Amino acid sequence: MTKILMFFILSFNAFANLNLAPPSFNYKDGKAIFMDIQKGEYKISYYPSTFRSRVKTTWEFEIAEEGYPLFDFVPWGIRAKLNGKRVRLGRVRSPGKVTRYRVIKKKLKPGRYTLELNTKIKRGITFGFRRVNSGFFIKDLAQKKFLEKYVPANLEFDQYPITFDVKVRSKYEHIFVANGKHTKISFNHYKIEYPNYFSSSSVYFHVFKKGRYRWQEDTFTSINGKQIPVIVYTKKKYDTSSFMEKAKEYFDELERDYGAWTHRELIIYGMAKGGGMEYPGATATSLRSLGHEMFHSYFAKGVVPADGNSGWMDEGLASWRDNGYKTFDHPGYEMFNLGAHSPYKRNTDDNSYRVGRAFFAYLNSKFDLKRSLRGYYAKYKNSLVTTQMFIKYLEEDTGLYLEGEFFQFVLNPNHRKNFVERIFKTKSVNEHHRHYSKKEMSAIL
Numbered sequence: 001m002t003k004i005l006m007f008f009i010l011s012f013n014a015f016a017n018l019n020l021a022p023p024s025f026n027y028k029d030g031k032a033i034f035m036d037i038q039k040g041e042y043k044i045s046y047y048p049s050t051f052r053s054r055v056k057t058t059w060e061f062e063i064a065e066e067g068y069p070l071f072d073f074v075p076w077g078i079r080a081k082l083n084g085k086r087v088r089l090g091r092v093r094s095p096g097k098v099t100r101y102r103v104i105k106k107k108l109k110p111g112r113y114t115l116e117l118n119t120k121i122k123r124g125i126t127f128g129f130r131r132v133n134s135g136f137f138i139k140d141l142a143q144k145k146f147l148e149k150y151v152p153a154n155l156e157f158d159q160y161p162i163t164f165d166v167k168v169r170s171k172y173e174h175i176f177v178a179n180g181k182h183t184k185i186s187f188n189h190y191k192i193e194y195p196n197y198f199s200s201s202s203v204y205f206h207v208f209k210k211g212r213y214r215w216q217e218d219t220f221t222s223i224n225g226k227q228i229p230v231i232v233y234t235k236k237k238y239d240t241s242s243f244m245e246k247a248k249e250y251f252d253e254l255e256r257d258y259g260a261w262t263h264r265e266l267i268i269y270g271m272a273k274g275g276g277m278e279y280p281g282a283t284a285t286s287l288r289s290l291g292h293e294m295f296h297s298y299f300a301k302g303v304v305p306a307d308g309n310s311g312w313m314d315e316g317l318a319s320w321r322d323n324g325y326k327t328f329d330h331p332g333y334e335m336f337n338l339g340a341h342s343p344y345k346r347n348t349d350d351n352s353y354r355v356g357r358a359f360f361a362y363l364n365s366k367f368d369l370k371r372s373l374r375g376y377y378a379k380y381k382n383s384l385v386t387t388q389m390f391i392k393y394l395e396e397d398t399g400l401y402l403e404g405e406f407f408q409f410v411l412n413p414n415h416r417k418n419f420v421e422r423i424f425k426t427k428s429v430n431e432h433h434r435h436y437s438k439k440e441m442s443a444i445l
């Protein structure tokens with residue numbers, strides 16, 4: 001391999017994620033630009049005796065054009081050093097005021113930089129006598145609820161190796177639950193290395209005093225022979241075994257339908273009611289939503305949406321599965337827009353469940369969608385996808401022209417907002433796992 005060829009291949013890899021970033025936009029005397037983080041190290045320390053936490057984040061990042069680099073961190077209070085020197089940060093709105101970011105208030109030339117950020121954890125944290133309970137739980141139907149809610153993070157388009165070095169200064173033993181590789185350094189001090197295909201919506205992290213939750217472990221054997229460690233934990237008053245039994249059932253179903261479990265483990269934080277949230281190889285969920293959330297380890301966290309315009313597919317597919325993989329001759333509505341919003345949109349459209357599943361039930365009348373999904377998963381697991389990539393895959397796989405259907409039914413900027421309300425006769429709310437009345441059901445299906 002020649003040096004020049006090598007250079008091109010390296011550059012291509014380094015900037016691969018930036019192809020999926022939203023467009024740069026005007027800012028001050030230049031442009032606000034998105035960064036590509038190469039490596040992210042987070043030193044997280046908890047001090048229960050003084051009810052404090054401290055996080056030191058160090059990123060190696062690259063930018064491909066000149067400008068003011070963007071990232072995100074929700075709470076106030078952040079100090080930054082760029083290549084060892086103090087640097088000022090600001091907040092900036094995206095075009096169309098769709099979202100807000102943090103911006104480095106210094107115009108930088110293309111290249112590689114080191115950014116050091118000092119912050120505290122303000123959300124999802126409680127202290128007690130010599131103990132801490134801190135979880136980085138995410139949500140995807142509202143924006144700015146990923147990793148950036150707790151520690152500095154890039155946007156969802158960027159996959160980068162993330163390492164946590166976590167310490168709890170307490171003489172009581174704490175448990176560190178995470179969907180990454182654990183290395184014990186000393187008592188209450190662990191290093192967690194997350195896989196390099198993770199992004200700001202992938203990290204599962206929860207630390208608490210030992211004995212705080214009911215705990216059950218098992219091992220599932222994958223169809224490829226791999227042993228998958230399984231952890232179920234719940235509040236003391238709830239039962240872990242029903243989660244474990246159901247998890248085995250869903251694990252077998254999903255492996256049969258889509259192939260081997262791709263993640264290193266399965267972590268289930270079982271809750272009494274409500275919906276759930278998915279992570280790669282992990283979920284915080286009620287028993288009722290467990291199947292839905294485990295499905296997301298395939299579509300959402302196995303094949304990963306690159307942005308807020310791509311997330312509708314995962315909810316549509318999961319919901320299509322929850323409703324028994326139905327087939328419709330017609331979606332039951334004329335047009336809708338789930339995935340053709342602003343490129344700066346960061347959250348999933350909350351109509352993705354019912355509109356998405358009706359659309360997939362319709363596609364299923366044209367070809368065997370489940371069979372196509374199996375191949376799609378095999379091709380794209382652990383990588384990022386957009387709606388366009390999904391359409392292209394399905395068209396190549398089936399030989400059918402499908403773009404027109406997608407544009408009509410799920411990417412249609414002409415749809416009237418209230419249209420679906422009338423058709424479905426239900427309010428547009430987060431109905432992740434909501435049960436329908438019989439009347440609503442017949443209106444939808």
Ligand SMILES: [Zn+2]
Nearest residue numbers: 292296315318
């Ligand atoms: Zn879901």
